[in-house]
Amino acid sequence: MSAVNPRPVRVLPEAIANRIAAGEVVERPASVVKELLENAIDAGAEKIVVEVEKAGKAKIRVLDDGGGMDRDDARLAVQRHATSKITDEGDLFNIRTLGFRGEALPSIASVSLFRLTSRAESPVGVRLHIEGGSLVGEEEVAFPRGTEVEVRNLFYNTPARQKFLKSDAAEAAAIAETVERVALACPKLRLRYVHNGREILNLQAAEDLYDRIAAVLGSAVYPKLFPAKGRRGALALDGMIGAPDLTRPNPGQVHLFLNGRPIRDRRLVHALSSAYGTLLDPGRYPTAVLMLTMPGDRVDVNVHPAKSEVRFVDHGEVYSFIHETVREALGRSPWLGGAGTPAGWRAPAADVPERVAEAMLKFEAQHRQQHSFPIAGGYRPMPGAAHAEALPADEPSSPLPTVEAGEPPMIGFFSSLPVLAQLRNTYILVSTPRGLGIIDQHAAHERINFERLKEAHARGGVAKQMLLFPVRLDLAPRQLAVLEDAAPHLSGLGFEVEPFGGDSVQIRAVPQLLAGADAAGTLRDLLDDYAEAGGSRAGEAAVEHVLATVACHASVRANDALNYEQMTALLRRMDGISFSAACPHGRPVFIEITDVELEKRFGRIK
Known part of the structure; x- marks a missing residue:
């Protein structure tokens, strides 16, 4: 191994030091927007305009009507650790401004084509042109009081940083979220945000936080x-x-x-x-x-x-x-x-145990007619089972599979299990050859819908259903920012979504499985996930993640009351799918308490 030749210690050139600092301050375009917005607010701005092109990679422009700067202050503002917000060490322990480190502007200017225009009390404004941290031009300009910062070609001189940027959709969503948070923090601020010429947000001063x-x-x-x-x-x-x-x-x-x-x-x-x-x-x-x-x-x-x-x-x-x-x-x-x-919860009526016992006896009689074997162990519901609810005929609030006309009978593991009761409108109790089985109705139905969606997607597309009355939906800025990019993916999943003016869209079609379910909530979740991942998920895992979201919203929920036919239909469908033991998110569908476990709990055996 060759000896390492020691090199002398040197102070880094200012340009390199600024680029290193920029790595911490300027992580992505949203970081630039955040720093510029904070500077504008600290300058006393009452109105701010943010304009962005290509998710901030091509251009970011922030214009404010704050106090502005004269020529000397403007020159100092683009130097490291120059700030008007703190004067001594004690100020660090009681910071009242959003910015204070004096790093943002020089860091941004070191990795972009940077232009700063500002005017305070002087008759004319000053404009500075900086490329990669070096001042290349200065001029006097006519300009209203306030400041404008324009950042072009972010990271043009650090290609390695460009490679780590996410997709335009993800970066645009991050900028929208940044603007949204600033808007919430400053209710009195007038704020306008435009991306690629499209107005995403235009807020007037609010009366209060609410x-x-x-x-x-x-x-x-x-x-x-x-x-x-x-x-x-x-x-x-x-x-x-x-x-x-x-x-x-x-x-x-x-x-x-x-x-x-x-x-x-x-x-x-x-x-x-x-x-x-x-x-x-x-x-x-x-x-x-x-x-x-x-x-x-x-x-x-x-x-x-x-x-x-x-x-x-x-x-x-x-x-x-x-x-x-x-x-x-x-x-x-x-x-x-x-x-x-x-809300809506009621204490059980006094006669619930008796009604439950009567219902269970009825279902046992039905099972003896439908199956060649009796309910395991000759189970008899007894008065006092206050939480074992009778199986009402009410329809659930979410769609549930039913036995379709002409569907051949399928006797597999799940469909062979006699249904005993529905517990807390969430779990299906069944008798198993070894004891008592408990099925999570939402997890079971979610797995069924997930497998059906996977099959449909593999055949070339998820079946969609056109809505007779389109659903109007208001989106948050970060959701709106990724809608255009996400549209092809949504279409492949069975959604048809179109702009409806302002921050609203219309849902014209939904996946067939979602008919009658929460299509708006599903779309919001998909857009949130797309904004978080930026469409960067790839391959089969990406498809399965999205299909699992749709399946979840299309499934029966906890607290949905199911009747006997619905529960048996659910069990029948479970026998026709793969991986029926767990939902798409990994939660168990079925657990079993054996006779041995029950007898141990009751002290019958040791």
Whole structure:
């Protein structure tokens, strides 16, 4: 092994140092938009326009009507660690502005073709031209008070960084989310966002936070949001939380703010989600806008150059405060009849045990007629089974397979199991040769629909159903930003979606399996997922992920009451598919409690 020749230590040239710094500050086009918006807000802007081309890779332009800069300040602003927001070390422990490090503008200018135009009190403005961090031109221009920053060909001189950018859809969604968060943080701000010439967002100054939430999240979401407010000492929380059915497959609609600054904190997201408890399905996240305020000396925002991560003096206190405030708000909300009690829930009537016993005897008689074997163990329902509900004839709220005319009888493992009861309108109880079987009706139906969708997709496309009355849907900015890119994929899944003006679209066709189900919710989830992955998922895994989302929304839900025919039809269909033991997300469909386990629990055997 050859010896390494030591090299002398040298101070890096400023251009290289700026590019290294840019790697932390400017991760993607959305980072540029975020930094420029923060500068504009700190400058006192009341109106900001953001224009983007090709997801920010070609052009980003931010224009504001803030205080502006004169020539000397403009020259200093593009130098590293030049800032007007802090003056001494003590300011770092009580930061009141969004920016303060003096890194953003020089970092952005070092990896782009950069143009800064600004005017403060002087009669004319100044315009600086910078290429790759080097000043190449300066001129006086007529310009209104305020600042305009134009960034072209981002990362043109760092090709390696360009390769790591995601698709245009993903980058556009990230920019839309950034603009959305700034809009929520500053309700009084007038904000317009245009992408590729199309207006995505145009917000006037709002009266208060709640009006701004309604404008940003849309008319379809806002009615399902409810206030969450609380105070504990110097901590205060204000905002809105969504009903338990207003969920997403990722935390993209959880908006957290600290002293007016958008932040990301997985532990605080967990505090929010855990407050919902079992009101949320596994793997789902609520919709929420939460504004946390606290003294500046109780939090450190100087953790990372991006300034989206923070460190609390007492993180446990903040976690418990958010958890308890949200939990209390959930107890007061209209969809709950009381703390932790879902609306519409009723205590069992006094005669439920007797009615259940009567129903079970009836079903046992039916089984003796339909099958060549009796119910295992001669099961007899006894009074007192308060949670084993009779099987009503009500139709479920989600479509469920029924035995079709002319369908040949299929006796396999599942269809051979006598149905005993439906437990909590969620689980199907069956008798097995070895004991008691419990089937999760949603997981079972989801697997059935998933396999049917896979077969249809393999044959060349998912069958679609045209809607007699198209469904109008308001989309969030990040969803709207990826709609055009996602359209071909949605079409292959059986959706036909077209713009309907502003932030609205029309759903004209849906996958046949979704007929009568929540097509709007499914489309929102698909667009959220597309925005998160940016269409970068590839191959069979990508297709299966999307089909699983559609299958989930097309399936019977927990708390859907099923009648006897529906349950037996579900079991019959399970025998005709592969991988019937688990749903597409990996949850079990069927568990069994053997006679031996039961006898051990009751002390009959040891």
